[in-house]
Amino acid sequence: MKYCFGVDIGGTTVKMGLFQTDGVLLEKWEIPTRTENGGEMILPDVAKSISEVCEKRSLEKDAIEGIGIGVPAPVTEAGIVKNTANLGWGYREVKREMEELTNLKVCMGNDANVAALGEMWLGAGKGEENIVMVTLGTGVGGGVILNGRPLVGTNGAGGEIGHICVNETETKKCGCGNTGCLEQYASATGIARLAAEHLEEEKKDSLLRGQEKVDAKAVFDALKEGDGLAEDVVEEFGRYLGYALANIAVVVDPAVIVIGGGVSKAGEILLSYVEKNYMKRAFFANKEVKFKLAELGNDAGICGAAKLILE
Numbered sequence: 001m002k003y004c005f006g007v008d009i010g011g012t013t014v015k016m017g018l019f020q021t022d023g024v025l026l027e028k029w030e031i032p033t034r035t036e037n038g039g040e041m042i043l044p045d046v047a048k049s050i051s052e053v054c055e056k057r058s059l060e061k062d063a064i065e066g067i068g069i070g071v072p073a074p075v076t077e078a079g080i081v082k083n084t085a086n087l088g089w090g091y092r093e094v095k096r097e098m099e100e101l102t103n104l105k106v107c108m109g110n111d112a113n114v115a116a117l118g119e120m121w122l123g124a125g126k127g128e129e130n131i132v133m134v135t136l137g138t139g140v141g142g143g144v145i146l147n148g149r150p151l152v153g154t155n156g157a158g159g160e161i162g163h164i165c166v167n168e169t170e171t172k173k174c175g176c177g178n179t180g181c182l183e184q185y186a187s188a189t190g191i192a193r194l195a196a197e198h199l200e201e202e203k204k205d206s207l208l209r210g211q212e213k214v215d216a217k218a219v220f221d222a223l224k225e226g227d228g229l230a231e232d233v234v235e236e237f238g239r240y241l242g243y244a245l246a247n248i249a250v251v252v253d254p255a256v257i258v259i260g261g262g263v264s265k266a267g268e269i270l271l272s273y274v275e276k277n278y279m280k281r282a283f284f285a286n287k288e289v290k291f292k293l294a295e296l297g298n299d300a301g302i303c304g305a306a307k308l309i310l311e
Contacts, residue, residue: 004065004309005050008111008301009033010072011086014046017302018053021065021310023122027053028302039088047101066105067098068305070114074156079108082155107308111301113150113159116143118304119258124292128255132248133294134161134241136263139175140183140190144252149311151252161248162187166240185240188263191216195233204229220266234273242277249278249286260294267293 001020008015010033017028031049034041050067053059071094073084079095098106109117116125116133125131129148135141142161144151151158162183163176170180184190195214199206206229207222208214222230245257257278264270275291282289296303 002065003059003063004306005067006302006306007046007067007069008305009042009069009087011035015298015302016049017306019306033087035088042087043094043097043101047098050102061103064104066107066309067102068107068308069094069098070109070111070301070305072111075108075110076156077152079106105309109150109308110156112141113143114304114308115300116145116304117150117307118296118300119294120145121307122303123295123300124258125256130254131256131258132252132254133258133260135261136186136188136259137261138188140187146252164244166244182240182244186237188216191219191233191237191263194236195219198229198233202229202232206230216263220269224269238273239277242274243281246278246281249289250283253286254289256290256292258292258294260300264293
């Protein structure tokens with residue numbers, strides 16, 4: 001039996017998994033992400049943890065295909081990270097460093113692309129080779145898988161769906177510095193912002209009025225109760241995301257669009273608003289696409305990272 005490791009490096013924890021190469025997850029665990037001193041200990045900590053698991057399970061090096069790693073930053077094909085927002089790294093040759101630390105083959109990817117690869121391999125996109133995944137959390141992440149492989153691009157920034165411009169009249173800036181990005185309307189914070197604007201502009205009675213905290217969950221909870229103002233908010237959210245996905249689909253022609261992240265916990269009702277608006281703008285050849293909720297949750301990153309090494 002052959003094995004591989006999947007590693008998902010986040011700003012707070014590093015998630016890791018030991019897999020058989022047929023996709024069976026044998027063990028998963030986490031270690032803290034030590035970001036101090038420019039994140040100098042992150043890779044040595046990962047290498048040490050993997051070594052400990054190999055020793056515990058008596059795994060020989062020749063039984064291990066390698067280590068796949070996802071990181072929250074653009075990653076080049078050569079496994080180079082030029083900067084990160086929350087790991088403390090500047091320029092880092094991550095692939096080379098990890099191979100020197102472990103004497104194992106290493107493959108790298110952006111965390112959103114890697115999560116999409118995980119959903120293709122073992123989750124909502126299983127059985128397909130062309131998928132688009134959108135993660136709706138604090139921001140909007142994305143990954144595009146074409147012919148079974150992540151779309152990386154020249155600078156490792158392929159699939160940055162959250163920064164498609166969907167509103168050219170917007171004046172408020174996105175975190176990236178531009179204006180009118182999808183992330184400003186389809187993320188959890190974006191939905192909360194839309195709700196605040198609707199509450200100010202509309203005179204409708206609403207379950208959202210008077211609530212101490214109107215977040216994305218509150219909006220979808222109110223929608224499920226038949227709240228008209230919440231429906232207006234979700235309709236606007238669905239229009240921005242649905243139209244953006246229709247634009248993406250005409251370029252990459254996916255079989256499945258997977259929606260994950262914290263906002264996706266709203267369930268099928270969320271899909272219905274996105275799919276309805278997608279269909280209004282979709283090119284005729286893209287109308288057969290399937291919309292699905294992500295299935296792997298927090299394991300998508302380690303699953304996709306492990307799949308990287310098996311390509």
